[in-house]
Amino acid sequence: MRLTQGCFSFLPDLTDEQIRAQAQYCIDHGWAVNLEFTDDPHPRNTYWEMWGLPMFDIKDAAAVMMELSECRRAYGDRYIRLSGFDSTHGWESVKLSFLVNRPTEEPGFKLIRQEADGRNVRYTTQAYVTDKPEGQRYG
Amino acid sequence: MNTNTQTLDAKASTLRGKERYKSGVMEYKKMGYWEPNYEPKDTDIIALFRVTPQDGVDPIEAAAAVAGESSTATWTVVWTDRLTACEKYRGKCYRVEAVPNAPGSYFAWIAYDLDLFEPGSIANLSASIIGNVFGFKPLKALRLEDMRFPVAYVKTFDGPATGIVVERERLDKFGRPLLGATVKPKLGLSGRNYGRVVYEALKGGLDFTKDDENINSQPFMHWRDRFLYSMEAVNRAQAMTGEVKGTYLNVTAGTMEDMYERAEFASQLGSVIIMIDLVIGYTAIQSMAKWARRNNMILHLHRAGHGTYSRQKIHGVSFRVIAKWMRLAGVDHIHAGTVVGKLEGDPRTIRGYYDICREDFVPQNLENGVFFDQPWASLRKLMPVASGGIHAGQMHQLLDLLGDDVVLQFGGGTIGHPTGIVAGATANRVALEAMVLARNEGRDIAREGPEILQTAAKTCLPLRQALEIWKDVTFDYASTDTPDFVPATTVGV
Numbered sequence: 001m002r003l004t005q006g007c008f009s010f011l012p013d014l015t016d017e018q019i020r021a022q023a024q025y026c027i028d029h030g031w032a033v034n035l036e037f038t039d040d041p042h043p044r045n046t047y048w049e050m051w052g053l054p055m056f057d058i059k060d061a062a063a064v065m066m067e068l069s070e071c072r073r074a075y076g077d078r079y080i081r082l083s084g085f086d087s088t089h090g091w092e093s094v095k096l097s098f099l100v101n102r103p104t105e106e107p108g109f110k111l112i113r114q115e116a117d118g119r120n121v122r123y124t125t126q127a128y129v130t131d132k133p134e135g136q137r138y139g
Numbered sequence: 140m141n142t143n144t145q146t147l148d149a150k151a152s153t154l155r156g157k158e159r160y161k162s163g164v165m166e167y168k169k170m171g172y173w174e175p176n177y178e179p180k181d182t183d184i185i186a187l188f189r190v191t192p193q194d195g196v197d198p199i200e201a202a203a204a205v206a207g208e209s210s211t212a213t214w215t216v217v218w219t220d221r222l223t224a225c226e227k228y229r230g231k232c233y234r235v236e237a238v239p240n241a242p243g244s245y246f247a248w249i250a251y252d253l254d255l256f257e258p259g260s261i262a263n264l265s266a267s268i269i270g271n272v273f274g275f276k277p278l279k280a281l282r283l284e285d286m287r288f289p290v291a292y293v294k295t296f297d298g299p300a301t302g303i304v305v306e307r308e309r310l311d312k313f314g315r316p317l318l319g320a321t322v323k324p325k326l327g328l329s330g331r332n333y334g335r336v337v338y339e340a341l342k343g344g345l346d347f348t349k350d351d352e353n354i355n356s357q358p359f360m361h362w363r364d365r366f367l368y369s370m371e372a373v374n375r376a377q378a379m380t381g382e383v384k385g386t387y388l389n390v391t392a393g394t395m396e397d398m399y400e401r402a403e404f405a406s407q408l409g410s411v412i413i414m415i416d417l418v419i420g421y422t423a424i425q426s427m428a429k430w431a432r433r434n435n436m437i438l439h440l441h442r443a444g445h446g447t448y449s450r451q452k453i454h455g456v457s458f459r460v461i462a463k464w465m466r467l468a469g470v471d472h473i474h475a476g477t478v479v480g481k482l483e484g485d486p487r488t489i490r491g492y493y494d495i496c497r498e499d500f501v502p503q504n505l506e507n508g509v510f511f512d513q514p515w516a517s518l519r520k521l522m523p524v525a526s527g528g529i530h531a532g533q534m535h536q537l538l539d540l541l542g543d544d545v546v547l548q549f550g551g552g553t554i555g556h557p558t559g560i561v562a563g564a565t566a567n568r569v570a571l572e573a574m575v576l577a578r579n580e581g582r583d584i585a586r587e588g589p590e591i592l593q594t595a596a597k598t599c600l601p602l603r604q605a606l607e608i609w610k611d612v613t614f615d616y617a618s619t620d621t622p623d624f625v626p627a628t629t630v631g632v
Contacts (some may be wrong), residue, residue: 111374111375
């Protein structure tokens with residue numbers, strides 16, 4: 001399967017040049033750029049691991065690309081996402097978020113159904129890879 | 140901007156003391172409902188009406204009558220006024236202007252003291268402001284154009300249960316409009332077949348599917364079946380994509396008890412969103428908004444019925460007022476127009492509605508039909524929904540006109556795709572992502588849109604097919620509800 005979280009997952013994977021342009025778009029709007037990685041792609045896994053602190057004061061997306069290349073070197077077998085965070089009043093949250101790295105194999109999710117009363121079904125979505133311990137899931 | 144209007148400068152004619160309370164009938168403008176020297180207080184609620192008096196009726200008297208009938212007055216003098224602080228409680232018309240290019244119609248500004256209204260009740264507010272007065276005989280027609288709510292009043296409401304930001308956080312979707320589709324045909328599908336449409340559309344790339352306004356619990360599909368099959372579809376699609384998905388389960392029903400029962404079942408099944416129709420009424424809407432807050436539920440409002448009173452400029456209630464009431468009442472989504480689709484929508488007027496939904500402070504903007512500065516005092520933001528006759532080929536216009544914080548709903552534009560619902564959904568999602576990517580790269584999407592779509596279609600067959608089949612579809616009709624003030628033309632040097 002192909003995980004379609006993030007803003008651009010239905011397009012062919014972005015090139016570094018395209019990623020740089022989106023990072024620069026964030027910077028130009030005053031948003032802090034953040035890199036995060038995970039090997040648990042569950043749709044409700046909110047807290048991916050942070051690659052250092054959000055980059056609050058950079059002017060040039062080249063700095064983001066350097067961090068991304070470091071992050072890929074360490075965690076290139078996992079999902080990595082880039083996000084832009086807007087701290088202005090009334091938003092104070094993420095403004096843009098998209099995947100910039102994905103594992104070569106994406107086994108997808110198992111849907112577990114537990115039959116309950118009155119035709120109710122309790123659903124659980126589980127990534128096949130999370131049967132394995134963290135750090136041994138991809139590659 | 141040249142507003143080109145003419146303020147009517149009739150002097151105050153209010154009678155005072157004994158003269159004022161002589162038994163019998165007296166003109167409203169003499170009873171204290173026309174006060175041209177009145178300075179509205181920061182805490183006053185202000186309403187702007189478009190008043191069209193019967194032939195021969197003095198516009199000032201007509202406007203004063205509107206102020207009177209929407210506040211304390213009755214048709215004759217009553218001595219019991221003197222048992223109250225009646226001057227405080229009178230609605231005061233303080234300004235009347237001829238409407239530009241509309242002979243016989245007048246704008247009337249009326250200020251109401253905050254004490255006239257129960258805190259946190261749209262029912263109470265609307266019972267005053269649009270209660271009796273719209274049937275008043277001396278008027279040919281009457282329209283409520285806009286209202287200004289003071290912060291003190293805004294703060295008596297909870298506002299949207301979820302709001303745009305928290306909705307995005309819950310769904311984990313940032314940086315682009317959300318995508319939806321209304322299940323079609325809107326009537327007749329069985330629960331099992333209905334869920335099929337939901338599954339295909341969500342798997343294909345949409346974030347949401349939606350029940351239509353009139354799908355409740357009919358012989359062909361009872362509500363529990365719809366909910367059960369739809370949630371099977373949502374969960375399947377979630378597992379297939381790894382994305383959070385939702386379907387607006389319409390809980391509209393004949394009684395509040397039925398609506399609560401349906402909402403609770405939706406919540407128990409793990410739905411992230413439910414929906415209601417505007418026709419359930421303001422009190423029911425506020426009740427469901429409170430329920431949604433208690434149950435971490437996004438609340439979608441379909442504005443079913445509004446066209447009966449919002450569309451004609453001469454009479455009724457402008458949708459911008461309804462949008463303000465609904466932000467106070469606390470829904471999270473509201474249909475607010477598409478500009479380019481099949482339903483009524485002048486671009487500037489719709490811009491005004493979107494600002495009312497999404498901004499924390501909306502400044503006066505007559506060109507967009509917004510008559511007052513409106514502070515929202517951090518009340519959460521209401522997500523506008525664009526739905527009705529839109530398709531992938533218009534993506535550049537939609538993104539350019541409506542921005543990121545909107546749900547774009549392609550019903551026919553998904554389900555009507557020649558190679559199926561999955562393909563229809565994928566075409567829309569690819570078109571959207573390509574357009575957002577291009578805009579963020581600094582391209583002028585309004586101009587280069589068609590070219591950006593064609594490029595994206597090279598690697599996406601469903602988009603290529605969608606662009607081909609709907610290439611000539613536009614809905615180009617004159618709008619009936621347009622702003623009265625036009626931007627001044629700039630004279631070239």
